[in-house]
Amino acid sequence: MANEKRQGFETAAIHAGQVVDPTTLSRGVPIFRTSSFVFKSAEHAANLFALKEFGNIYTRLGNPTNAVLEDRITALEGGAASVTAASGTAAIFNTIVTIARVGDEIVSASNLYGGTYTLFDAILPDLGIATKFVDVKDPQNFEKAITPKTRLLFVETIGNPVLDVADIAAISKIAKKHKLPLVVDATFTTPYLLKSIELGADIVVNSLTKWIGGHGTAIGGVVTDAGTFDWSDPKFALFTQPDKNYHGLRWGIDLPPEMRKIAFALRNRTVPLRNIGACLSPDNAWIFLQGLETLNLRLARHSENALAVAEHLQKHPKAAWVRYPGLKGDPSHPVAERLLKKGYGGMVVFGVKGGRSAGEKFIESLGLFSHLANVGDAKSLALHPASTSHSQLSEEQQKEAGLTPDLVRLSIGLESVEDIVGDLDQALAKV
Ligand SMILES: *Cc1c(COP(=O)(O)O)cnc(C)c1O
Numbered sequence: 147m148a149n150e151k152r153q154g155f156e157t158a159a160i161h162a163g164q165v166v167d168p169t170t171l172s173r174g175v176p177i178f179r180t181s182s183f184v185f186k187s188a189e190h191a192a193n194l195f196a197l198k199e200f201g202n203i204y205t206r207l208g209n210p211t212n213a214v215l216e217d218r219i220t221a222l223e224g225g226a227a228s229v230t231a232a233s234g235t236a237a238i239f240n241t242i243v244t245i246a247r248v249g250d251e252i253v254s255a256s257n258l259y260g261g262t263y264t265l266f267d268a269i270l271p272d273l274g275i276a277t278k279f280v281d282v283k284d285p286q287n288f289e290k291a292i293t294p295k296t297r298l299l300f301v302e303t304i305g306n307p308v309l310d311v312a313d314i315a316a317i318s319k320i321a322k323k324h325k326l327p328l329v330v331d332a333t334f335t336t337p338y339l340l341k342s343i344e345l346g347a348d349i350v351v352n353s354l355t356k357w358i359g360g361h362g363t364a365i366g367g368v369v370t371d372a373g374t375f376d377w378s379d380p381k382f383a384l385f386t387q388p389d390k391n392y393h394g395l396r397w398g399i400d401l402p403p404e405m406r407k408i409a410f411a412l413r414n415r416t417v418p419l420r421n422i423g424a425c426l427s428p429d430n431a432w433i434f435l436q437g438l439e440t441l442n443l444r445l446a447r448h449s450e451n452a453l454a455v456a457e458h459l460q461k462h463p464k465a466a467w468v469r470y471p472g473l474k475g476d477p478s479h480p481v482a483e484r485l486l487k488k489g490y491g492g493m494v495v496f497g498v499k500g501g502r503s504a505g506e507k508f509i510e511s512l513g514l515f516s517h518l519a520n521v522g523d524a525k526s527l528a529l530h531p532a533s534t535s536h537s538q539l540s541e542e543q544q545k546e547a548g549l550t551p552d553l554v555r556l557s558i559g560l561e562s563v564e565d566i567v568g569d570l571d572q573a574l575a576k577v
Contacts, residue, residue, distance in 0.1 A: 155222060155338060160439050163217030177432045178210045196393075197405070197412070207420050211428035215354075215435055219368050222337040222438075223350050226373025227411035229419060230366060230431060234333060234353025235261050236424035237367030239269075241329060241351060243422075244414040246297040247384055248274030253291040253298075255282035255312060257305030257547050260535040262331070266300075267543075279546070283477075285316040289324075297382065298327045298349075303342065304334035304471060304478075307531045307555060308548040309493055311471050311478040311485060318346025327375045327410075333357075333522075334493060338445045339486050348375040349410060354430075356522025357492065360437040360444050364430040371411035385409055391417045444524070444560060449489025451566060452558040456494045458567050464504075464574040466497035466552060492559075493521060497552035504577045505530050505554050511573035514565055515556070526559035526566055 153162065164175055183202035185191035193199040202208060216228040231237040242265075246252055254266050256279035266277040276295075280287035288299055299321050301312040314330060321328035327348040332340060336357050342350045352358060354366035377385035377398030385398030395401070397409040405412060419425060449472070456470035471482035472490030482490055498504040509517050515528040519535050529535060532551050536544060558566060 156442050158221040159441050162221035163214040175211060175214050175432060175435050177428050179428055181205050206423055206425045207415060209428045212426055212431040215431045218438060220370055223370040224341060224343045225350065225370040227408040228368050228370040229411055229415045230368045230426040231419065232424035232426055233365045234355055234367035237351050237369045238262055239265060240414050240418035241349060241369050242270065243418050244410060245384065246275045250297045251276045251278060251293060251295040252300060253278045253280060253288055253296055254300040255302060255305055256280060257282055257310050258302060259306050260538065264538050282310055282312050285313050285320060288317055289320045292324050296326060298329050300329045302331040302334065303340050304491055307495060307536060307553060309469050309471055309478060309495055311482040313481045314342060314345040314347060325379055334491055336441060336445060338442050339488050339491060343372045345485065348372050354434045357445060358437055358441060359434050360522060360524060362520055362523035362525065364433040366426045366430045366434055369414060371408050373407045375410065377409045446489055447560050448492030448558060451563045452492045452494050453490065454563045455558050455566060459496050462574060464499050464577055466499045468496040470494045492557055494556045494558060495553055497550060498554055498577060500577060502551040505552050508554060508573050508577050511576040512569055514561065514569035521557035523557065524560045526561060527557040529555045531555055
């Protein structure tokens, strides 16, 4: 691992986590399509279950193909351990319930992916975990919302839907001051564009479904433990009280120091992953490993194409406004310029003059762009969030999230930029 950390990003994206299988000498990462693994002896079986020895038991808990992906993401994020899940959504849910329980609170940025907003706004409260939503634009808002019941802070690196960039360094200072873990959803940046852990994140979640996979062919998620958070504070009852999910273990206290460091990742794997059960299939892990190999090349081009589109739309008479963190003059540009060193990502949002009906006409007139609810595909994609992904939100909540009825969300693909711009122009001409 020490060696891998010294590798460049591009090298680690291709090699980290894989040891060529000594039996088959397969250069590609093999897909281990098996539900379960044979124990060498009764003692071996007992040691695996008691966490005295790491190894494979059952694919819901871990699989060697998934392990290569987990170790590779750990290397790219600069963390200590990662756990894959069936989706980004499952990774987020498992992260919250690893840390917070009934009676606890979380403080979250309000500019969230629609599914995450619903999880925090409707599902967690039913489980007794309350969410305080704050405007990410002023990091002080997080501090104001913290109470003795707060167990974590949550932000997206670039938030939905208007692409505000979170000042992770500033929010992390507040988290550290209050001895709370900062959880960052890095899906819109991936570890290539932004180093969440270097900026102070304790836990990083990525939806693998988006740019990491990069081809819109599989659903998956992963969470990375930076290995730096101290869970021994009594307010983290799930880490300091005997855990009835695991033989009364106190994760933040009883484990040897090397394992205590990754207590979050261990509890995430052995409690919610194991017993709620949303695991990643090894086939999908393999697909994400293919995507990772070219992540740097693709994100550089996504960012280049998106900047060209944003600059073009800025001059377009039918665009009411454009938001892209890479545009000089964008409200998020000062933070983006400081944090995003390798590009500003593949997402552009804008308002079509004429409001909601003009926006709908525009989306229906697109040819090259696909009208669908995904982002981060090699193909260019478009969506009208107010009537789709964020339609669960009330008008008030939409307004709070900065979602206006005219907003069109573009995920800029890897096609020739002339074709991308040409398709936008012909569709705008029909409005
Ligand atoms: C897509 C997405 C998710 C959810 O991931 P799934 O893999 O679709 O479950 C979470 N956060 C962000 C920012 C996303 O874009």
